[in-house]
Structures are given as C-alpha cells and as structure tokens.
Amino acid sequence: ILNVEQSPQSLHVQEGDSTNFTCSFPSSNFYALHWYRWETAKSPEALFVMTLNGDEKKKGRISATLNTKEGYSYLYIKGSQPEDSATYLCVEGAQKLVFGQGTRLTINP
Amino acid sequence: NAGVTQTPKFRILKIGQSMTLQCTQDMNHNYMYWYRQDPGMGLKLIYYSVGAGITDKGEVPNGYNVSRSTTEDFPLRLELAAPSQTSVYFCASRVTKTQYFGPGTRLLVL
Numbered sequence: 777i778l779n780v781e782q783s784p785q786s787l788h789v790q791e792g793d794s795t796n797f798t799c800s801f802p803s804s805n806f807y808a809l810h811w812y813r814w815e816t817a818k819s820p821e822a823l824f825v826m827t828l829n830g831d832e833k834k835k836g837r838i839s840a841t842l843n844t845k846e847g848y849s850y851l852y853i854k855g856s857q858p859e860d861s862a863t864y865l866c867v868e869g870a871q872k873l874v875f876g877q878g879t880r881l882t883i884n885p
Numbered sequence: 886n887a888g889v890t891q892t893p894k895f896r897i898l899k900i901g902q903s904m905t906l907q908c909t910q911d912m913n914h915n916y917m918y919w920y921r922q923d924p925g926m927g928l929k930l931i932y933y934s935v936g937a938g939i940t941d942k943g944e945v946p947n948g949y950n951v952s953r954s955t956t957e958d959f960p961l962r963l964e965l966a967a968p969s970q971t972s973v974y975f976c977a978s979r980v981t982k983t984q985y986f987g988p989g990t991r992l993l994v995l
Contacts, residue, residue: 808982819975819986820928827982865927871916871935872943873984875928 780868782876789856790884796852797879799866803847807870811840811851814863814878823851823864856883887911889987891976897993898966906961906990908976916979917959919943919951921972922989928975934959966994 781800789795801809808827812820824833829844837854853860861883866876892907910917915936920928930943934953948970950962959978963970971994976987 810982810984819988820984822983822985825982872930872933873918875920877927 780866780874780876782864782866782879784879785877786880786882788882788884791856791858793856794852794854795856795881796850797864797881799849799851799876801847801849801866801868801874803844806844806847806868808868809842809844809849810865810867810873811849812865812867814865816862820865851879853881856881858883858885889976889978889985891974891987891990893990894988895991895993897995898963900966900968900994902966903962903964904966904992906963906974906976906992908959908961908987909957910959910976910978910985910987911957912978912980912985913956914978914980914985915956917953918977918979918984919949919959919961920975920977921945921970922975923972931961931974963992968994970994 783798810825811823813823814820824840826842831842833840839852842849863878863880865878867873889910918933919931922928929945931949932951934940937956940951953959974990977984
C-alpha cells in the first residue's frame with residue numbers, strides 16, 4: 777500500500793485570500809493523481825485527474841499541479857469563498873486508489 | 886442517470902446482527918468499490934470489483950463479504966456486526982480514471 781500524505785491537516789483562511797496545500801506520494805509506479813472535494817454530509821466529488829509530469833489543471837478559481845518525479849501535487853484556491861469550505865482529498869492509484877487523510881479547509885467570512 | 890445509489894442511508898445494528906448494504910450504479914461502469922470512513926480518518930478500501938463475477942480484497946476486508954453478480958449491483962455484507970464496524974460506508978464506481986461516489990450509508994453498531 778502506498779502512502780499518500782497531505783498537509784496541512786486543517787486550514788483556516790479569510791474570505792478573499794488565496795491558499796494552497798500539498799499532497800505527497802511515492803513517485804515510483806505512479807499511475808494517476810486525483811483531487812476530490814468533499815463537503816460535510818455529502819459524497820466526494822471529483823475535481824481533477826492528472827497523469828503526466830508537469831500537468832496543470834484549472835476549474836474556476838481552483839487549480840492543481842503535478843510533479844511525478846518528486847512525488848507531489850499542489851492544489852491552489854484563488855480568492856477563497858465560503859462555499860470553498862470542504863475537505864480536499866488527494867488520491868493516488870489505478871485499480872485500487874489510496875486516499876490521503878485530506879486537508880480540511882474552512883473559509884472565515 | 887441516477888449515478889451511484891446506496892441504501893439504506895442510516896441503520897442501527899445490534900452486535901452480532903447481519904445486514905447488507907446495497908449499492909447500484911446505472912452508468913455501466915465495470916469498476917466498483919466499497920470504502921469506509923471512520924471519524925477523523927480518511928477513506929479505507931474494503932473490497933473492489935473489476936467486473937461482474939470478479940471481486941478482490943482491499944485494505945480492510947475483515948468482517949465483510951461482497952458479491953458482484955451483475956454490472957449494476959455491488960452489495961456489501963456484514964455477517965456479525967461489531968462496534969468496530971460503526972462507520973460511514975461509501976460505494977463508488979469508476980470509468981477511466983474518475984470515481985463517482987454514492988451518498989453513503991451511516992452505520993451504528995451498538
């Protein structure tokens with residue numbers, strides 16, 4: 777089982793500020809890196825899937841980058857809004873996915 | 886498409902009771918998964934299936950059984966419920982690289 781580590785575990789950000797957090801994963805036998813957004817009492821929702829070193833994906837104010845050689849991915853949120861409050865999960869794998877513990881993001885109005 | 890549906894939404898079991906958590910997807914996905922999420926923890930894979938008739942253990946399979954007789958359904962069976970199985974259970978299906986999750990089943994074993 778691969779270890780996927782996310783940091784920080786939790787984060788409080790003022791509305792309007794930008795923020796980012798990190799996912800690290802073993803770089804050997806890499807297949808794909810996923811980011812999911814998970815709101816309380818809901819099911820995880822896919823944000824991005826990245827497979828190639830140097831991949832950058834963007835969805836509105838949220839973007840992500842991937843470095844497979846050094847085994848990390850960053851998720852960026854620009855101009856945070858209260859609706860961005862959620863847990864952001866980083867996941868690596870192919871047939872069997874390995875989930876990080878998540879970064880719980882709270883946006884303070 | 887309804888996507889991935891799970892029943893029941895919530896259930897309380899007594900220790901030693903059995904139950905089946907239902908999961909159905911209408912997207913014709915071959916891959917299906919069962920995860921559990923314990924309080925303050927991430928998701929742990931219980932079992933997964935790559936197609937009808939094929940299942941395999943995940944990270945935490947003890948105390949559970951699965952079957953996959955059709956593409957659409959992937960039920961999870963608890964034979965002798967234990968307090969350690971108190972959790973939220975998520976079913977998911979996958980096409981290409983993206984997993985689609987069901988709404989979850991909250992199970993309390995007392």
